[in-house]
Amino acid sequence: MNVIEFDHVTIRLGGRGVLVDASFAIAQGEFIGVLGPNGAGKTTLMRAIVGLVRPSGGAIHVFDRAPRRGDPVIGYVPQLRTVMPDLRVRGFDFIASSVRGERWGIPVLSNLDRKAIEGKLADAGARELAERPLSDMSGGERQRLLLAQALLGEPRLLLLDEPLISLDYRYQEEIIDLVRRFARERNITVLFSAHELNQLIGALDRVLYLGNGQAALGTVGEVVTGPVLSRLYGARIDVVRADGHIFVLSRGRDVERCDHLHDHAHDHHHHHV
Amino acid sequence: MFEYDFMRSAFVAAGLAAVVSGMVGYFLVLRGQTFAGHALGHIGFAGATGAVLVGLAPVWGLVGFTLAAGIGMGVLGERISGRDVAVGAVLALALGFGLLFLHYYTAFATEATALLFGNVLAVAPGTIAALAVLSAVTLASLAAIMRPLIFASLQPELAEAKGVPLRFVSTAFLAVVALAVSESAQIVGVLLVFSLTVGPPATAQRLVTGLWSGLILAAALAVAEAWIGIGAAYYTDWPVSFCISVLSAAGYLVALIVGSGMPRSSRHTIDRATEGRPLQP
Numbered sequence: 175m176n177v178i179e180f181d182h183v184t185i186r187l188g189g190r191g192v193l194v195d196a197s198f199a200i201a202q203g204e205f206i207g208v209l210g211p212n213g214a215g216k217t218t219l220m221r222a223i224v225g226l227v228r229p230s231g232g233a234i235h236v237f238d239r240a241p242r243r244g245d246p247v248i249g250y251v252p253q254l255r256t257v258m259p260d261l262r263v264r265g266f267d268f269i270a271s272s273v274r275g276e277r278w279g280i281p282v283l284s285n286l287d288r289k290a291i292e293g294k295l296a297d298a299g300a301r302e303l304a305e306r307p308l309s310d311m312s313g314g315e316r317q318r319l320l321l322a323q324a325l326l327g328e329p330r331l332l333l334l335d336e337p338l339i340s341l342d343y344r345y346q347e348e349i350i351d352l353v354r355r356f357a358r359e360r361n362i363t364v365l366f367s368a369h370e371l372n373q374l375i376g377a378l379d380r381v382l383y384l385g386n387g388q389a390a391l392g393t394v395g396e397v398v399t400g401p402v403l404s405r406l407y408g409a410r411i412d413v414v415r416a417d418g419h420i421f422v423l424s425r426g427r428d429v430e431r432c433d434h435l436h437d438h439a440h441d442h443h444h445h446h447v
Numbered sequence: 448m449f450e451y452d453f454m455r456s457a458f459v460a461a462g463l464a465a466v467v468s469g470m471v472g473y474f475l476v477l478r479g480q481t482f483a484g485h486a487l488g489h490i491g492f493a494g495a496t497g498a499v500l501v502g503l504a505p506v507w508g509l510v511g512f513t514l515a516a517g518i519g520m521g522v523l524g525e526r527i528s529g530r531d532v533a534v535g536a537v538l539a540l541a542l543g544f545g546l547l548f549l550h551y552y553t554a555f556a557t558e559a560t561a562l563l564f565g566n567v568l569a570v571a572p573g574t575i576a577a578l579a580v581l582s583a584v585t586l587a588s589l590a591a592i593m594r595p596l597i598f599a600s601l602q603p604e605l606a607e608a609k610g611v612p613l614r615f616v617s618t619a620f621l622a623v624v625a626l627a628v629s630e631s632a633q634i635v636g637v638l639l640v641f642s643l644t645v646g647p648p649a650t651a652q653r654l655v656t657g658l659w660s661g662l663i664l665a666a667a668l669a670v671a672e673a674w675i676g677i678g679a680a681y682y683t684d685w686p687v688s689f690c691i692s693v694l695s696a697a698g699y700l701v702a703l704i705v706g707s708g709m710p711r712s713s714r715h716t717i718d719r720a721t722e723g724r725p726l727q728p
């Protein structure tokens with residue numbers, strides 16, 4: 175059974191086609207690396223899957239239904255994670271806010287809810303974060319907390335939008351391993367967006383490469399090739415394989431690494447709510 | 448001091464206003480909207496003076512204007528980045544109008560002073576019933592939106608994806624703030640609304656990190672500061688509002704000192720500016 179189906183989907187934002195007539199299908203249990211340059215539409219794709227962005231053409235099916243907000247089978251970690259710089263709320267309560275957080279009334283947690291939160295914190299190796307305020311957590315610790323939160327409610331599909339941002343290499347590996355292990359054990363489908371392919375290669379089943387309004391889904395061998403990427407980047411791209419690594423080069427420069435230099439310029443404005 | 452009717456009224460009125468201010472203020476501080484709360488007080492002042500000018504009781508202008516402004520801010524406040532500037536502009540405009548209304552109705556000057564700086568010792572017993580109703584309505588409204596409000600305050604992006612109507616929640620919340628502000632403005636005065644809606648919640652958040660414990664502590668601190676302030680005013684003959692504002696500031700200062708003495712493993716104030724830059728392996 176397919177978990178996600180894009181059927182000739184076109185998504186326009188601000189008059190620009192972020193995705194034009196894209197079709198692909200993702201099966202249950204697949205670990206998909208979502209890649210592509212800045213502005214390629216990785217975030218938009220995930221927002222479309224959770225029902226925040228509507229396609230202007232074609233149809234999206236998630237678990238054979240149209241996407242709808244608040245679908246409990248989807249665990250989502252958005253890319254933009256507004257956190258007040260001095261939020262003195264402990265990790266446990268932060269996560270607990272998402273438990274049926276869309277309902278009205280006074281928030282009450284059952285014992286079952288508490289057990290579930292504690293269990294997922296333990297799964298994500300974040301048990302000691304329960305009592306710590308968010309203002310005292312490092313970027314990596316927060317990422318772990320958000321991962322624990324996304325695992326709550328036994329999702330069948332995990333959408334992780336750039337969960338490796340602001341982590342150093344060791345933590346990146348840890349997060350990838352954690353997600354991979356968790357997803358394998360429970361046969362969960364994962365969409366994991368990132369800027370660097372190489373770290374993900376060991377974990378992913380297929381890659382979904384976005385760019386130029388197009389989407390290419392396939393194994394690394396099928397998609398990460400000069401011709402396919404040239405089409406997606408709209409420029410001549412060479413793919414060099416060396417030493418178990420893949421280098422995506424544009425005129426001799428490593429595209430992925432250059433990306434980082436002006437990474438996420440549009441996120442930089444302070445965003446306090 | 449409890450043998451006097453006016454003192455008993457003062458304690459009851461201040462207690463009611465303090466509970467509401469502490470609880471509503473807790474969410475203001477959580478959402479980083481204390482400036483908006485402050486501005487609502489000033490808008491209420493303009494409303495009260497305007498109401499007097501057209502022959503209405505100032506309370507109606509106070510409640511009506513703050514409520515309208517709160518809802519207006521919520522509806523317009525979509526562009527978050529511009530919020531501070533927008534609030535600041537509206538605040539200045541409101542004060543200007545308040546001044547204009549006073550200019551045409553100078554007889555209102557003493558009442559205006561009371562509204563600006565509060566006069567809890569002059570609370571009429573009849574007002575207490577109205578205050579109690581206003582408190583109950585405010586707290587009930589807060590309770591009704593509390594769950595999505597917490598979710599939307601802590602994680603707006605995820606809350607939206609999970610189906611929380613962000614704009615409605617923030618508008619409803621600002622309406623609740625408007626009610627709370629007009630209520631505490633009658634007790635401590637517009638200019639000192641800050642002492643009850645911001646001081647105790649900010650202090651509570653320095654001391655505890657749980658949501659419920661923070662909320663309850665904020666209300667308890669607000670009540671304690673209000674009551675001790677009234678007691679102190681009774682014995683010293685200083686203005687009540689002054690005593691409460693000093694207590695509020697002192698409480699926060701003590702919490703800051705106590706809080707910084709506690710062990711903190713890593714002090715990270717991460718915002719988007721630092722998050723966007725991954726370290727290279």
Ligand SMILES: Nc1ncnc2c1ncn2[C@@H]1O[C@H](COP(=O)(O)OP(=O)(O)OP(=O)(O)O)[C@@H](O)[C@H]1O
Pocket residue numbers: 187188192210211212213214215216217218219253438
């Ligand atoms: N609300 C919006 N209105 C108009 N255009 C938008 C909006 N949101 C995104 N876009 C545009 O859509 C395109 C895709 O953006 P998206 O955030 O999905 O890219 P991304 O692949 O996630 O990029 P990044 O690697 O920087 O996170 C960009 O060109 C962006 O400017």
Ligand SMILES: [Mg+2]
Pocket residue numbers: 216217218253335
């Ligand atoms: Mg993105």
